[in-house]
Amino acid sequence: MSATNSKFLLTGLTLPDGTASDLQIANGVITAIGKTLAKNSDDQVVDLKGSVVLPGLVDLHTHLREPGKEDAETVLSGSMAAAKGGYVAISAMANTSPVADTAGVVEQVYALGQSAGFVDVFPIGAVTQGLAGEALSEIGAMADSNARVRVFSDDGNCVHDPLVMRRALEYVKKFGGVIAQHAQEPALTKGAQMNEGDISSRLGLKGWPAVAEEAIIARDVLLVDHVQSRLHICHLTTAGGVEIIRWAKARGINVTAEVTPHHLLLTDDYANSYDPIFKVNPPLRTQRDVEALREGLADGTIDIVATDHAPHPAEAKECEWQEAAFGMLGLESALSIVNQTMVQTGLLTWEGVADRMSLAPARIGGYENHGGRIEVGAPAHLTVINPTQSYRVDRDLVASRSRNTPFHGMELSGVVQATFFRGIPTYLAGQLTSIHSNGSYSKSQGGTSL
Amino acid sequence: MKHLLSINDLSKSEAIAILDTAQELARVSDGPMKKLPTLRGRTIVNLFAEDSTRTRISFEAAAKRLSADVINFSAKGSSISKGESLKDTAQTLQAMGADAVIIRHGASGAAQRLADSKWMSGAVINAGDGTHEHPSQALLDAFTIRKHLAKSGEDLTGIKVVIVGDVLHSRVARSNVLLLAKLGADVTLVAPPTLLPVGIESWPCKISYDFDSAIIGADAVMMLRIQQERMSEMFFPNAREYSRYFGLNSDRVKVLKPTTLVMHPGPMNRGLEITADAADGARSVIVEQVSNGVSVRMAILYMLLAGAPEGELVGITREVGAL
Secondary structure (H helix, E strand, O other): OOOOOOOOEEEEEEEOOOOOOEEEEOEEEEEEEEOOOOOOOEEEEEEEEEEEEEEEEOOOOOOOOOOOOOOOOHHHHHHHHHHHOOOHHHHHHHOOOOOOOOHHHHHHHHHHHHHHHHOEEEOOOOHHHHOOOOOOOHHHHHHHHHOOEEEOOOOOOOOOHHHHHHHHHHHHHHHOOOEEOOOOOHHOOOOOOEOOOOHHHHHEEEEOOHHHHHHHHHHHHHHHHOOOOOOOOOOOHHHHHHHHHHHHHOOHHHHHHHEOOHHHOOHHHHHHHHHHOOOOOOOOHHHHHHHHHHHHHHHHHEEEOOOOEOOHHHHHHOOHHHOOOOEOOOOOOHHHHHHHHHHOOOOOOOHHHHHHHHHHHHHHHHOOOOOOOOOOOOOOEEEEEEEEEEEEHHHHHHHOOOOOOOOOEEEEEEEEEEEEEOOEEEOOOOEEEEOOOOOOOOOOOOOOOO | OOOOOOOOOOHHHHHHHHHHHHHHHHHHOOOOOOOOOOOOOOEEEEEEOOOOOOOHHHHHHHHHHOOEEEEEEEEOOOOHHHOOOHHHHHHHHHHHOOOEEEEEEEEOOOOHHHHHHOOOOOOOEEEEOOOOOOHHHHHHHHHHHHHHOOOOOOOOOOEEEEOOOOOOOOOOHHHHHEEEHOOEEEEEEOOOOHHHHOHHHHHHOOEEOOOOHHHOOOOOOEEEEOOOOHHHOOOOOOOHHHHHOOOOOOHHHHHHHOOEEOOOOOOOOOOOOOOOOHHHOOOEEEHHHHHHHHHHHHHHHHHHHHEEEEEEEHHHHHHHHOO
16 A cells, blocks of 8 residues: 555545445545445555444643653654554643753644654643743743743642732733633642542542642633633643533633543542552542533533643552552553443444534644535545444553553553545554555554554 | 561451460560570561661560570661662572561552562561551550450450550551550550541541540550651641640559550650659559560561461460470
């Protein structure tokens, strides 16, 4: 097969609305949709019977670690993990070293993404210089740069000073930007290790109260209402947070919210192992919170699923819980977990998944060439999943440079079969291919979990 | 039972067996010849990543009285202070052939990490991990209570124990609540609300903010250490106010029954959580707790390293009896 001969006939698919259909792709664009399409002579036929096709997935929250922490991940390795997970666009968080708080850094990351050629990499700019929460970074310069940054976040840190937050929300109105807040009141979470509750009390790990997250969400929805700007809440984890967002949306406040796959599946019970593979910021919460998050995602209170893919080298996790780094891998398992927790439970249709994982994140991020519906003439960004096939997660087979998946050894349902980015199969039959690879598939560097 | 990481690792009968074994071993410590050959040729490492005097010495004495070879490995001046990871330290100890590691560590769960990892294969004994647990301390406290207030072979049903102080940061309190409840005692924790963890409602004990009412009818009062660093963290207004509401002083001692035990795991802050007359008074068993600690830790080492838990009790009785 050739990647440059970019004509494909995908057969046996089910569209998000449940219709059985074939798809034809030529030169990066969807050229035909319909039952039993006739094969053109130069079409490569891919049989995808039993699979569902979605608009290519868009992640609004990814840590790629480059520049600065290339031992954990690079733009290239993260892009490959993304393609393998069904993504066609990802958003590189600003907490790199140096921090992405200038036009120079975001342009570098953007260019690295384009040269990797597996997904579009949209850099997120820091709200404040050095993520220190004190002085605004060069927001305008980043917005006007080649990277065209629209999403700003100090993720990892909370923009906790209410005046700084107010100014940032106001400033991004100039170009229709959005502030993505990591909601964590620092004074209530100093040294915090895990969700504060029954389990933390017994484990003797310092508690991370739900109110530390909810208090900032409540403050910021009021602030954004006051200045009439646009707010996005990163990785919502608590039932109370869902309630606040629901209330704010009912009032017409311009706020969106995301949930991670791991907060849809895992609870703080996993901390009983003291294995820091389950240590994450914000922390895993209770079963009641998990249920509220699923419900919120189903009814649209929570707009999107975002991975918060956070690679770390082995030594950052092979240690005592309180010494370990926060964060877990997410890109390669996200769609399976959404399938398992939302689709198979009847909470979300595939059209709902398309919205929460492609259309809505592209809209929030302002990613114009992404998040379109599957229709003739649209760019061929496509994700194909077999929802009934299952697999056992193996951390040694991930495409990411790091191995800190909390799902190692777990049986997950739903296997990504193919990802098409600009009409090229960046992931197909267990192989990863860059759109720049000239004529032949590049060797899969990360292997496959199949 | 391969490791002792938490009181949850022990069944009730195993806990009673440790207390009974300790009682037999206490006879050895009281005798002229304090040593048993049981663990001859076995290597036990005292891995103390956090400062400690009494626990380390107590375990060392216990191991030596069972004829084990003891290697002390303290944080200061060791590779740990040079930033060596727990993993590398564990692999070093494994390479040196440690049969058991007694670990004291500032991080909650460090002992369990050591036991669950593939870094070493020996037995792991938790000698205090962060604010999680300190099971050998709870066992020696239960031993002390039983010695005075119950019979050997029995549990602690109906005995009323009041534990007072910084429960939030106390590994001693966590292990004691679990063990005393397992043994049937009636446990009440007394502290200002700031020093009780959120989630404590799920613990098998009662909670009180009022020392004076909780103390009535108590069979044992266990005082917890207040660390100096809590002063600056706004858990209570100042030391004077803490002492007034939560300190054991002579007025409160007067309310106690003559048989009530006054206990403290040490080290004490005299004048803060306990006054000198309470600490040194007739009801105090604080010094005795220390000597009981050696017997209880001998029992723990014996049970983990010398063989099966209950069946071996006969053997130890014979060994002791033969002296």
